[in-house]
């Protein structure tokens with residue numbers, strides 16, 4: 001249904017080939033602009049390719065969609081090109097008529113506990129990315145007793161996939177009540193129907209084990225006037241693998257950009273504090289951190305860039 005308009009002679013750099021960057025690049029190309037789309041990874045698709053669980057986007061869906069989007073023409077793709085390492089934002093602003101940043105959230109929050117670097121602990125997003133790229137799922141090691149800390153989609157995806165890979169006991173531990181979980185009721189049911197136990201109102205307070213992980217001690221907590229307060233009761237879960245899914249944050253912030261709540265501050269359709277630079281998707285403040293909103297923000301920024309570039 002989409003056709004490329006005659007070339008406008010304008011060039012736009014799009015950084016990040018995730019849902020936001022792809023939507024922006026496609027819309028700009030459709031409007032006749034020339035787009036250079038760069039991504040630090042060797043493959044495009046962003047979290048559609050490396051993050052969202054395989055059962056949600058099966059059979060190469062992300063790459064098929066990518067090929068379809070690029071089919072509009074006018075988009076040059078540069079994989080393995082990282083903003084901040086291979087090119088600076090200043091250089092992009094100088095070389096292009098506009099820049100769109102769809103960087104996603106490259107950093108993960110770490111567990112603030114002694115021994116959090118020991119074997120058996122890893123960020124859930126790394127585990128999920130490994131699963132998405134694995135040629136042989138049976139070759140991926142998974143614990144016998146798995147604990148996942150967190151309450152969002154990432155926690156559910158790591159927990160369900162641990163069960164599917166053969167883990168005997170999988171527990172999601174979340175610090176607040178079920179109604180506060182980032183994972184929807186549907187996803188919570190999905191986890192439960194795969195034999196995942198969800199424990200709420202619990203925070204990990206100690207990791208134990210000689211060398212690797214053997215058990216995790218939790219404190220029960222409840223919301224009080226001063227935030228989450230310990231009830232005084234504790235319990236221990238045996239665990240040989242622990243996945244942390246306690247949030248992601250912006251990786252390296254490109255120079256000169258104002259932030260808000262740890263993300264790139266934007267106004268209107270993704271205008272950042274730097275003239276000529278737009279941002280959208282997970283890296284931009286105020287969004288819902290969902291694929292559909294990332295796509296909408298990429299498209300809306302493209303329309304705003306187009307308006308700015310064609311203004312007489």
Ligand SMILES: Cc1cc2nc3c(=O)[nH]c(=O)nc-3n(C[C@H](O)[C@H](O)[C@H](O)COP(=O)(O)OP(=O)(O)OC[C@H]3O[C@@H](n4cnc5c(N)ncnc54)[C@H](O)[C@@H]3O)c2cc1C
Pocket residue numbers: 015016017018019020021038039040041044045046047048051052053056081082083084102103104105106125128153154157251280281282283288289290291292294
């Ligand atoms: C485990 C997990 C499960 C999820 N499940 C769902 C779900 O079921 N439904 C849903 O709607 N949403 C889900 N989400 C959220 C959804 O994946 C994101 O909201 C969406 O991918 C955001 O798109 P984006 O383009 O902003 O960022 P991303 O998809 O993260 O893409 C960012 C891209 O930018 C590239 N990049 C980053 N930094 C640089 C740099 N310096 N230079 C060059 N390139 C760079 C990255 O390599 C990446 O390709 C999930 C997220 C996770 C982590």
